[in-house]
Amino acid sequence: MAFDSNRQSLDRDVDESMRMFERSQVGPAPEITPVRPARILLALDGSPQDATSIAAAQYLREQVNVETLILDLREFLRSDTADSSADPLVPIDELVKQISGARPIQSTGDEPYERILQATKDHQLDMLIVPSPFGRSFDKIGVDSIGTVLDVLLARCSVPTLVIRRDDQRLDECVGRIALVVGSECDIESRAAAWCFGLAGPSAQVTLNLVLEKEQFENLRSIIQAMDPEGTLSEQQVSDALAKSHHALHGSMLKTATARKLAYRLVPQAGEVAPPNPLNDNVKQLLVMPLEVDDRFGQGFAQDRIRRSPHPVLVVPSHVVDDDK
Numbered sequence: 001m002a003f004d005s006n007r008q009s010l011d012r013d014v015d016e017s018m019r020m021f022e023r024s025q026v027g028p029a030p031e032i033t034p035v036r037p038a039r040i041l042l043a044l045d046g047s048p049q050d051a052t053s054i055a056a057a058q059y060l061r062e063q064v065n066v067e068t069l070i071l072d073l074r075e076f077l078r079s080d081t082a083d084s085s086a087d088p089l090v091p092i093d094e095l096v097k098q099i100s101g102a103r104p105i106q107s108t109g110d111e112p113y114e115r116i117l118q119a120t121k122d123h124q125l126d127m128l129i130v131p132s133p134f135g136r137s138f139d140k141i142g143v144d145s146i147g148t149v150l151d152v153l154l155a156r157c158s159v160p161t162l163v164i165r166r167d168d169q170r171l172d173e174c175v176g177r178i179a180l181v182v183g184s185e186c187d188i189e190s191r192a193a194a195w196c197f198g199l200a201g202p203s204a205q206v207t208l209n210l211v212l213e214k215e216q217f218e219n220l221r222s223i224i225q226a227m228d229p230e231g232t233l234s235e236q237q238v239s240d241a242l243a244k245s246h247h248a249l250h251g252s253m254l255k256t257a258t259a260r261k262l263a264y265r266l267v268p269q270a271g272e273v274a275p276p277n278p279l280n281d282n283v284k285q286l287l288v289m290p291l292e293v294d295d296r297f298g299q300g301f302a303q304d305r306i307r308r309s310p311h312p313v314l315v316v317p318s319h320v321v322d323d324d325k
Helices: 002-024 049-064 074-081 092-097 112-122 138-144 148-156 189-199 214-227 235-245 247-259 296-308 319-324
Strands: 039-044 067-072 102-105 127-131 161-164 177-182 205-212 263-270 286-291 313-317
Touching: 039 049, 039 112, 049 067, 049 127, 049 161, 067 092, 067 112, 074 112, 092 102, 112 127, 112 148, 127 148, 148 161, 148 296, 177 189, 189 205, 189 247, 189 286, 189 313, 205 214, 205 235, 205 247, 214 235, 235 247, 235 263, 247 263, 286 296, 296 313
Parallel strands: 039 067, 039 127, 067 102, 127 161, 177 205, 177 286, 205 263, 286 313
Antiparallel strands: 161 313
16 A cells, blocks of 8 residues: 555656646757766775765666775774773675675875875776765764865865764665755766766656755845845845756756656755755755866865764766766
8 A cells, every 4th residue: 555655646747747848838958867986995994984985986886887996094093093991893894795796996295185096096986985974983073173184075076975873874774765956056966967867766856956045045135235226136036046047957957856766855045045954854864966166165165064964965067077088
């Protein structure tokens, strides 16, 4: 009975998506070809997030038959902190056995991020999995920092990076609800959307979240009032403008979701209603973020979303396209 109820609910969602698509008059919006990883790099740091990262690699192996390369930085980090009281590490050979198709690799560098970046250059990769904060427990650091390692990776890494935040947010439990979170227009949005559909689980709900945060909204309103003291700007007007500016992406995502019988929603969010509030809940979900690496605002937006989020976050950087040329 539960299966029939879920099936009927999904059918209703698909029917409503089709009606939305027809009303939106998106025209010949192209369907998006999903992107799935073939080879991933798993960086281990000895934190509690390692188990969640390993589970993510296992899940991807089961779903899309990825090859997993494992970069073990646990001893490197431990020698750096000189923590002699720490528990003995599980041998890397035992961890490798937990993931079918996995093998350990070596890398060089004086800092953890240097070793990770060198590994991405030495091996042809489709995805990097790292915990954040790197080398520290999420419970100890809290929401105040994503860690220096991830700060550097967001600025320099050319590989889509899956950031593991909390050990109760496993990837296999999060792919039923995927949100593409966009803070500003960039050329990599369609690529990020392709990752959304590539990772989406059966009957998943995919949303396109268009975010204009309170500070941006207030600045925009101040500019309009300076130009016209009688002028007004409402959150609804900005939300409508956000939706219009992403009309083509919305159309392609809606068409793709409909073809794949996935639920889809467009969620423009301006001012007070914008995240972080929706990202602070305990619902299991995966966030996907496009990142234009030369955009300082985009860098800060991605860092802030990760900092505030307990959920896994996949960052898709713009220079992935450049590397493919």
